[in-house]
Amino acid sequence: MGREVKSVLPILIVFTPCLSLAGALLWRNKRPRFARFVYVGSSVLTFILILLLYPRAMNGTVSTQTILEIAPRITLGFRIDTLGFYFGLLLSVLWVIASFYSLGYITSRETRYYSFLSLNLSFCLGVAFSANMFTLFIFYELMSLFTYPLIIHDETDIARRAGLKYLVYSITAGAVILAALIMQYFYSGTLAFTGRGTIGAAGVSAGVLKVIFSIYLLGFGVKACIMPLHGWVPDAHPAAPAPASALLSGVILKVGVFGIMRVVYDVFGVDLLKRLGVSLPMLYVASISIIVASIFAITQTDLKRRLAYSSVGQVSYIIFGLFLLSKSGAYGAMLHVAHHAFMKGTLFLCSGIIMHELGTKDVREMDGAGAKIPLTMIAFSIAALGMMGTPVTCGFISKWLLGVGSVEAHRVYFIAVLLISSLLNAVYFLPIVYSAFFKKVTVRELFSHEAPLSMLLPTLICAVLVLILGVFVTVPGLPYSLIKVVMKVIPL
């Protein structure tokens, strides 16, 4: 265990994105350009502030800050351990990228869009930095609610229906998590995160523990889109504007995963979960999710729906790695959080450009797109290759570690799941890449050209990150080095 220091930085970081609200309120009419600068600037500033925590995160020092006692013995507080820092860093990077991209992409209802975008950054950071399950729940619920305006941004009927579906799923999930939360509190008397399981010490029967665990999984599983609970994902992603879909897939789904990680590592603890024997059932659930989602993805012709189903499968990789309960499995899972975020981020940003420039989102109409929007399609191809787990991209690293993890956990046959999934990924990504580069340009696309720089640059940066994360794996500061610190605390 590292040291704990008190620090105001957590509060500062969580509330920095709200600065852009001031931008929205003060300057949106008089100086719209400056307002936009504030929107993007607030996310950049958040990123910089998070970087200040980097030295502490690297030596395992935990920054804590209690804000206030909401009710007797229930505190609202922040505690940034390395896992929280890793999440915070990841989501702030993705937010910066998406904010810049939005400058080019979002043309209507800017005030509402940017306000909710930055509020969501605030809430996601709150989730990542929370010191106990109660704080996590508060921010999680706020995030769930405030994502809604991003999903229905276009205010079309399809978007409204998707938004409604999203709300129904999220609010129900919130009630389910609340039930688990209060059971945890009632039986163990504490909600604090300490880095190891707390609920095991309370002397609760295994049956009750399994119930609490399943309820937690049901609740967080909705955001983490574990297969039977994924219903909102394929509707919400296509409905949202591209940068928002990138964040949905890259971050918001991962916040659900983060909740599950906290449940696994901080509420139950690895040892207790091994004793409860939940590992194997969860592996089956995740495997089914991986394979079935990939098959569904193949059947989709709408590009963003295909990407959404792909997300369902990819996030299940993380769940899979988590419940291998082995060292490499955990490495793979945590790395894949960042890797998938950048890969899927790239893909969604590309899909935005494709829709913007080619005016289509049908995967069968991509013929010759590589000639018209070459840089975008190259970025798309890099990320697609990453999804399949091709070496040199970061997808390979996480898949490799997940495979090693399966061997470590003595569940070798699960490697088959990973291989089949890679194959299926290839089936639904390669045709797009093929038709983009090797088919003739159709007439309709003759007048289209590459996207404006504000959209192209973030996309390319995202794609380059996919390569960097795949090549310079062990460079300090990149996810692997952070996870190494995280793993010091986790008894695997």
Added chain:
Amino acid sequence: MSVSSFPILLTAIPLSFAALCPIWGMWKKEACFPWSVAGVSATAFISWALVSKFSAVGTIGYKVGGWAPPWGIHIRIDFIGMLLAVVISSAGLLILIYSWRYIVHEVEEAKIPYYYTLYLLIFAAMLGFSITGDLFNLFVFMEIFSITSYALVAVSGEGKALRAAFKYLLMGAVSSITVLFSIAFLYSVIGSLNMLDISKRLPNTPYVVVVNTALALFTAAFAVKAAVFPVHMWLPDAHSIAPSPISAILSALVIKMGVLGIFRVVFTIYGHGFPSTSNLWSSLCGFVSWAAAFSIVIGSSMAIIQRELKVMIAYSSVAHIGYILLGICMLAPRGMTGGIFNIVAHAMGKACFFLVAGSLIYKHNMKRIRELRGIGRTMPVTAGAFAIASLSIVGLPPSAGFMAKWYLLWGCFQKGRYVFVAMVLLGSLLSAIYCFRVVYYMFFTGPRLHTQKVDEVPPSMYVPAALLSLGTLVLGIYSTPLISAINKFVGSLPVK
């Protein structure tokens, strides 16, 4: 006039202001509003002054005219009475300020002095009901606030309003007469009207059947006043047809008087585990908690299918009375905390809802939920207040409603009542549907921003609504003092 006479002033001031209000009205109709504000703010000040005294010394007793209980009239402000007095006087003040501009719109000018008179009367009666120490005054104050409520529901004079008021009157009168009967029963065998005195004498009485009958009748009668599920039929009509500030008073405060009545009977009088009554007592509590649980589900479901905003809000009150009574009658300590806390949370949230509904009627004569398109853009403060209050009504963090639900669920686990857990969670899902539907119409439909200018109601109308909604937020983020106080009070009650 010293601090020691404050308890009696709590009702005496609004009562005398009410008596003088029509006289002011004869001189000048505009004078009634400042007059009422003076009375209500003086009362609010006194109630807050009493809070500081209460926190120093605990339960405050006051002998009216110096006559010692059990013979004299005794005012006894215990924790729940104090809490309600503060809630009533503070919310009452905000709602009164709101009335000023609103009431001109809905009530004809000649009737305005009577409106303020009735307002002060209902206000005085509720305060009296909360702080009285004896049963007879309990009955008297109950009759005052009931009869003024009937009148206030009918104040517009329309056919619909008269019908609703009559329905309310019928059920209310039956319940009042039942309370009177029960008091007579108790008095005939116990020979006392002071609640503490009765509770001391109860164990020695040989008339078990009479005492038990009184307990059952009391509970049933106050359940009507609280509008819990099987006897809630009067509420949706009466609360939706009354002028909006009155709806706010009725929904936020008056039905809580029914809850307080049940609390007084079940805990203050009968709550000490007398062998003669304990069987009936616990089964009654069980019965009420089931009724309350059904209130939650049925009230919320009925709210979903409503098309008119105010009727929807009224049904939501049925559900929330369910949360409160479930917490109080489940006999789990933390559930009790949740129930009592929800009295405050719901008072703020629901008052805000009705004030917002009133503002929409005032400005655009909008009554149906579907008409609210784009209101979030033209009336941002009003709609924003509604959105924030709806977090509390649904029970999402960080809001007061969430903390109430948290403790209520905790209580369910303490007693192992998993069915209630499911019903409470189902209720909050249903409430999310009806609340967020309104928020959706307000903010996410309708014309675009640049076509419409902000067009708010006067500040005297949106500020009270905004303050109430902010109150739910503040209480949700920082509830420690209130909850510790409630926990301490619950510790003194016979719940384990």
